[in-house]
Amino acid sequence: MTLALRDPVLLETRAFVAGRWQAGTTTFDVRNPATGDLVARVADLGVDAMREAIDAAALAQKDWAARTAKERCTVLLGWQALMLEKADDLAEILTAEMGKPLAEARAEIVYGASFIQWFAEEARRVYGDVVPGHQRDKRILVLKQPIGVVGAITPWNFPNAMIARKVAPALAAGCAFVGRPARETPLSALAMAVLAERAGLPPGLLSIVTGTDSKALGLELCTNPKVRKLTFTGSTEVGRILMRQCAHDIKKLSLELGGNAPFIVFDDADLDAAVEGAIIAKYRNSGQTCVCANRIYVQQGVMEAFTDKIAAATARLEVGNGRDPGVAIGPLIDGAAVEKVEAHVEDAVRLGARVIVGGSRSALGGNYFQPTVLAGVERGMRILEEETFGPVAPLVAFESEDEVIAMANDTEFGLASYFYARDLGRVWRVAEALEFGMVGVNTGLISTAEAPFGGIKSSGLGREGSRHGIDDYLELKYVCMSV
Numbered sequence: 211m212t213l214a215l216r217d218p219v220l221l222e223t224r225a226f227v228a229g230r231w232q233a234g235t236t237t238f239d240v241r242n243p244a245t246g247d248l249v250a251r252v253a254d255l256g257v258d259a260m261r262e263a264i265d266a267a268a269l270a271q272k273d274w275a276a277r278t279a280k281e282r283c284t285v286l287l288g289w290q291a292l293m294l295e296k297a298d299d300l301a302e303i304l305t306a307e308m309g310k311p312l313a314e315a316r317a318e319i320v321y322g323a324s325f326i327q328w329f330a331e332e333a334r335r336v337y338g339d340v341v342p343g344h345q346r347d348k349r350i351l352v353l354k355q356p357i358g359v360v361g362a363i364t365p366w367n368f369p370n371a372m373i374a375r376k377v378a379p380a381l382a383a384g385c386a387f388v389g390r391p392a393r394e395t396p397l398s399a400l401a402m403a404v405l406a407e408r409a410g411l412p413p414g415l416l417s418i419v420t421g422t423d424s425k426a427l428g429l430e431l432c433t434n435p436k437v438r439k440l441t442f443t444g445s446t447e448v449g450r451i452l453m454r455q456c457a458h459d460i461k462k463l464s465l466e467l468g469g470n471a472p473f474i475v476f477d478d479a480d481l482d483a484a485v486e487g488a489i490i491a492k493y494r495n496s497g498q499t500c501v502c503a504n505r506i507y508v509q510q511g512v513m514e515a516f517t518d519k520i521a522a523a524t525a526r527l528e529v530g531n532g533r534d535p536g537v538a539i540g541p542l543i544d545g546a547a548v549e550k551v552e553a554h555v556e557d558a559v560r561l562g563a564r565v566i567v568g569g570s571r572s573a574l575g576g577n578y579f580q581p582t583v584l585a586g587v588e589r590g591m592r593i594l595e596e597e598t599f600g601p602v603a604p605l606v607a608f609e610s611e612d613e614v615i616a617m618a619n620d621t622e623f624g625l626a627s628y629f630y631a632r633d634l635g636r637v638w639r640v641a642e643a644l645e646f647g648m649v650g651v652n653t654g655l656i657s658t659a660e661a662p663f664g665g666i667k668s669s670g671l672g673r674e675g676s677r678h679g680i681d682d683y684l685e686l687k688y689v690c691m692s693v
C-alpha cells in the first residue's frame with residue numbers, strides 16, 4: 211500500500227532511539243484495518259534499545275531542564291507548528307494504520323497539537339511558593355522541579371493524541387521522554403518524532419522505541435531506576451500490571467484506563483440535542499474511545515421518541531474505508547475487537563434485547579461492524595457490565611432520577627459520564643452525584659486540552675491537560691532556609 215504523502219519522509223519505519231534512527235535486524239508488519247493491506251514494516255526492537263533510549267534520555271534531560279522555560283516553550287511551539295503544517299500527511303498515516311475516518315484523523319492531529327501548544331505555554335507558569343516562615347529566622351521556599359525521565363506506553367486508538375497528551379507536559383516541565391507505541395499503530399508516533407527532530411529537540415530527549423514485545427519493553431520502563439515516572443493509556447487490566455511492576459521503585463504513575471460511560475437522557479431534555487450528543491459520544495472513532503457512551507439510559511416518558519430519533523440518525527451513518535469521503539464508521543482495529551462487539555450484541559439479544567438498527571457484522575466483511583441500536587437492554591447483560599469498544603448503543607429505560615444515578619454509578623469505572631436535562635436543580639444534583647472524573651452536561655464531546663481529562667476508581671490516576679496536567683511531571687521541593 212503506498213500512501214500519497216506530500217512529505218514522504220514522514221512515513222518513517224525505523225525507531226528513534228537516543229537521537230538515532232535505528233532499523234534493527236527484524237521488523238513487524240503494520241496493516242490497514244480497513245483492507246488488511248501492508249502499510250509498512252517497522253523496526254522490531256527489544257530491551258537493549260529501550261535501555262539505550264533511557265540512558266540517553268537521562269543525559270539529555272539535564273541540559274533540557276537547565277534551559278529556560280521560554281526556550282523549552284519556543285521549541286515546543288515550533289514542533290506544534292510543524293504538526294499542523296503536516297496535518298494532512300499525518301492524518302493519512304493515522305488512518306492507514308488505525309482505520310478511523312480521515313476527517314477524525316485530521317481532527318486528532320489538531321487535538322494532539324493543541325496539547326503541545328497548551329503545555330508549551332504552561333511551561334512558563336510553573337510557579338513555586340515563598341511561604342511566611344514558621345520562625346523569625348526561617349524562610350520557606352517551595353520549588354517545582356522536573357521529575358526526570360518519563361516512560362510512556364500508548365494505545366492504538368489515538369496514536370497521535372495519546373503520545374502528544376503525555377510528551378507535551380513532560381517536555382514542558384523539563385523532563386525527557388521515552389515512548390513505546392502500540393504495535394498496531396507505531397507510524398504516527400514515528401512521524402511525530404521526525405517532526406520533533408526538525409523542530410530542534412535535542413538528541414536523546416525524545417525516543418520512540420517500536421517493538422512487538424510489549425511485555426519486555428514495558429517491564430524495562432517499569433523497572434529501570436532511571437525512569438522516574440510511567441504514564442500509560444490503555445486497559446485497566448494492563449494498568450494494574452504496570453502499577454505492580456512500578457511498585458519496587460515507587461515510580462510516579464499516570465494511568466488513563468478503561469471506562470464504562472453512562473449517557474442519561476431525562477424527560478426534560480432537548481431530545482434532538484440529546485440524539486446529536488449521543489451519536490458523537492457513541493460512534494466517535496467507531497466507538498473505540500475510552501470515553502464513549504457505553505450505556506444509554508432514557509427516562510421512560512421519552513424512550514419511544516428518543517429510540518425513533520437515535521435509530522434514524524444511526525441508520526444514516528455510512529460504514530466504510532476511513533479514506534472514503536462521507537464514511538462515519540470505519541473498521542474496528544482487528545478481528546478480536548469485532549468478535550467482542552458481536553458477542554456483546556448476541557448476549558444482549560439472547561437475554562431479551564431487541565435490535566432496532568444494525569445488529570451484526572457489516573456486509574463489507576473484514577473488521578466492519580454495523581452501527582447498532584439495541585432496545586430493552588437490562589442489567590445482567592454483558593454490554594452494560596463491560597466496555598464494548600465498538601459501535602453499539604444499548605438503550606436502558608429508567609423511571610426516577612435516584613434510580614438512574616444508582617445504575618450509572620454501579621460500575622468499577624469512573625472516567626466519563628454524560629446527561630441531558632434542562633432543569634437547573636436536576637443538572638446540579640446529577641452532576642454532583644455522578645461518580646466519574648468527567649461529566650458532560652448537554653454535550654457528548656468533552657475532551658479538550660484546557661480541561662483535566664481522567665478518571666477515578668478503576669479508570670486510573672492523574673489528569674492530562676488543563677493547568678493540573680503538568681503537575682504530574684513535577685516534584686515539589688521544600689527548602690527551609692535559616693537566615
Ligand SMILES: NC(=O)C1=CN([C@@H]2O[C@H](COP(=O)(O)OP(=O)(O)OC[C@H]3O[C@@H](n4cnc5c(N)ncnc54)[C@H](OP(=O)(O)O)[C@@H]3O)[C@@H](O)[C@H]2O)C=CC1
Nearest residue numbers: 364365366392393424425428444445448466467468469500
Ligand atoms: N482512559 C483512556 O484514555 C483510554 C483507555 N483505553 C482502554 O484500553 C482498552 C483498549 O485499548 P488497548 O490498546 O487494547 O489496551 P491495552 O491495554 O491492551 O494496550 C495498551 C498498550 O499497552 C501495551 N501493553 C499490553 N500489555 C502490556 C504489558 N503487559 N506490559 C506493557 N505494555 C503492555 C499494548 O501494546 P501491544 O498492543 O503492542 O501489546 C499497547 O501499547 C480499552 O479498555 C480502553 O478503554 C484505551 C485508550 C484510552
Ligand SMILES: O=C(O)[C@H](O)CS(=O)(=O)O
Nearest residue numbers: 367368498499500501657
Ligand atoms: O484514548 C481515548 O479514548 C481518548 O482519551 C479519547 S479522547 O481524549 O479523544 O476523548
